[in-house]
Amino acid sequence: MTFGEQPAYLRVxxxxxxxxxxxxxxxxxxLPSQARIRQEYGVSDTVALEARKVLMAEGLVEGRSGSGTYVRERPVPRRISRSGYRPTGGATPFRQEQADGEGRGTWESSSEQSEASVAVAExxxxxxxxxxxxxxYLYRESGEAMMLSxxxxxxxxxxxxxxxxxxxxPLGGMGVV
Structure with missing residues (x-):
């Protein structure tokens, strides 16, 4: 691989x-089998496997045990509105949308102290x-990742x-606004 060239698994x-x-x-x-990818692109099994892992991580394909890897249905985009308005109870916009629409949203979060970069400081x-x-934050709806924040x-x-x-x-999830 020459300098600046993408690794084979990313090209595939x-x-x-x-x-x-x-x-x-x-x-x-x-999706074409690992053997077919190997043959078609002239790559190793490892490269074919890593390429499929990338597509899985992006949510474009899903593996079915014993059956293979299949292209997923593309979700229909939906409009999500954000505002500073907080109804009584002080829910964040995501939580309020979930309550209003009887959604099945969940989220994961992790916090850590760091130093402000130039862009963040500005x-x-x-x-x-x-x-x-x-x-x-990683927001999910019906178990599917839908938004990063x-x-x-x-x-x-x-x-x-x-x-x-x-x-x-005591104020967890209420936001700082």
């Missing part, structure tokens, strides 16, 4: 992704390098308060 994944997006491999179609009106709480709160404002860790404590 990219070509298969293009076939899925272009409709050459429509939903519910079985958005928060603080100095680069100031301490912030960085919380990363990252928030930063300046610890000079939230440190040693009930909202220092946005998803814990």
């Amino acid at each position: 994944a990219g070509d298969l992704r293009k076939k899925i997006v272009d409709g050459q491999l429509p939903p519910h179609t079985r 958005r928060l009106g603080i100095d680069p390098g100031d301490r912030v709480m960085c919380t990363k 990252t928030s930063w709160e300046p610890l000079a404002v939230t440190g040693r308060t009930p909202v220092m860790l946005p998803e814990e404590g």
